[in-house]
Amino acid sequence: QAFRFGRGLRVCIMVLCTATLLLPAPGASGEVSDARTGTVQVPGGRIWFRVVGSGPGAPLILLHGGPGASSHYLEPLAELADERPVVFYDQLGCGRSERPSDPSLWETGRFVEELEALRVHLGLEKFHLLGHSWGAVLALEYIRSHPEVVVSVTFASPGLDVPQWAADAAELRTQLPPELRSTLDEHEAAGTTDSPEYAEATNEFYRRHFCRSNPWPPELEASMSPDQFGQPVYEAMWGPNEFTITGSLRSYVATERLKELALPVLYTTGRFDLATPGTVDSLDRVTPNSRMVVFEKSGHMTMLDERERYRAVVRQFLREVDRDAPSAESSP
Numbered sequence: 001q002a003f004r005f006g007r008g009l010r011v012c013i014m015v016l017c018t019a020t021l022l023l024p025a026p027g028a029s030g031e032v033s034d035a036r037t038g039t040v041q042v043p044g045g046r047i048w049f050r051v052v053g054s055g056p057g058a059p060l061i062l063l064h065g066g067p068g069a070s071s072h073y074l075e076p077l078a079e080l081a082d083e084r085p086v087v088f089y090d091q092l093g094c095g096r097s098e099r100p101s102d103p104s105l106w107e108t109g110r111f112v113e114e115l116e117a118l119r120v121h122l123g124l125e126k127f128h129l130l131g132h133s134w135g136a137v138l139a140l141e142y143i144r145s146h147p148e149v150v151v152s153v154t155f156a157s158p159g160l161d162v163p164q165w166a167a168d169a170a171e172l173r174t175q176l177p178p179e180l181r182s183t184l185d186e187h188e189a190a191g192t193t194d195s196p197e198y199a200e201a202t203n204e205f206y207r208r209h210f211c212r213s214n215p216w217p218p219e220l221e222a223s224m225s226p227d228q229f230g231q232p233v234y235e236a237m238w239g240p241n242e243f244t245i246t247g248s249l250r251s252y253v254a255t256e257r258l259k260e261l262a263l264p265v266l267y268t269t270g271r272f273d274l275a276t277p278g279t280v281d282s283l284d285r286v287t288p289n290s291r292m293v294v295f296e297k298s299g300h301m302t303m304l305d306e307r308e309r310y311r312a313v314v315r316q317f318l319r320e321v322d323r324d325a326p327s328a329e330s331s332p
Contacts, residue, residue, distance in 0.1 A: 036051050045099075049087060049088065051122065052087075053080075053081025054085055055081065057083045057322050058321075058325075059087060060086050061118075061130070062089075064132060064133075065133030065157075066230065067134045067236075068229055069223045070090045072219050073301065073303070076310070093230040093233040101232075106248070108141055108248070108249075126149055128150070131158070133158070133275070137158075137249065140155075140160065140258070143263070151325055153265055154266040154267075154317065157269050157273050157300050158267065159249070161252075162253065172205070176201070176204065183198060183201040193240075210301065212298065236248065255283070259286050265289060268293050268295065269293075270299050270301075271294055271295065295309065
């Protein structure tokens with residue numbers, strides 16, 4: 001849920017996005033190898049995927065956020081492919097995948113079926129999951145349906161308690177300068193959230209809490225491009241903007257489900273994250289066999305704000321799990 005870009009910020013994104021969408025494939029500079037792309041039929045349409053690397057470690061599947069973003073912004077994690085296959089894919093309705101117009105497709109259960117179809121297509125028997133933001137919801141619900149195939153999960157800046165997330169966002173909003181808070185309030189009351197003034201006020205919030213890199217990295221600009229972002233998916237599952245939660249995820253709370261997890265779990269969050277350290281800590285505390293790492297210089301985009309450290313933390317976690325469960329290895 002954490003990409004909850006409403007119409008106001010979308011105006012700002014259209015101005016900011018100047019990077020090409022055709023980012024170089026990992027391996028082009030020699031860091032990783034064996035990249036291959038394809039599409040697979042899933043419930044509702046066809047999705048795009050790419051597999052990078054062929055190392056001996058258990059594969060890692062990356063679940064992007066949104067709902068409605070794309071996997072572009074997860075590109076820094078391709079460097080993990082020197083030890084294991086890394087699987088990128090764009091969920092249906094966004095990125096390089098098909099964009100069906102049927103609104104009944106935008107529900108969590110169908111996205112779980114989509115991930116399972118990808119797993120079957122790739123022939124994976126055991127693998128790691130990393131779910132960022134809304135992707136953490138997808139990861140958890142997939143594990144509940146298919147616990148036998150996932151050997152670990154990383155909940156990255158997770159949106160696993162939406163009511164608390166909303167309360168945290170409201171609190172973070174109060175930390176904006178008074179004039180920006182007034183701008184947000186006035187335009188929301190007037191229904192003019194498409195205005196440039198509203199977009200700029202919202203963008204300041206995101207500069208503080210979404211991505212603190214300045215300027216935004218090209219991977220993020222690509223994900224947020226109007227040509228890549230799945231606005232219908234976002235609005236159906238989250239709502240019209242960052243501060244108005246009307247979508248199907250509005251009451252999602254995973255606390256009781258987390259208590260049932262029986263696999264190794266890594267939580268990551270940024271010090272200035274929309275998934276606040278306090279809220280993520282509360283999730284970590286109820287999760288068996290879990291650990292939590294806070295990235296002190298990061299907002300929500302930890303893998304972009306602190307690339308090297310983020311990769312190192314995830315790499316070490318995956319190595320430890322593979323070491324303790326060597327039979328988990330399986331290459332697509």
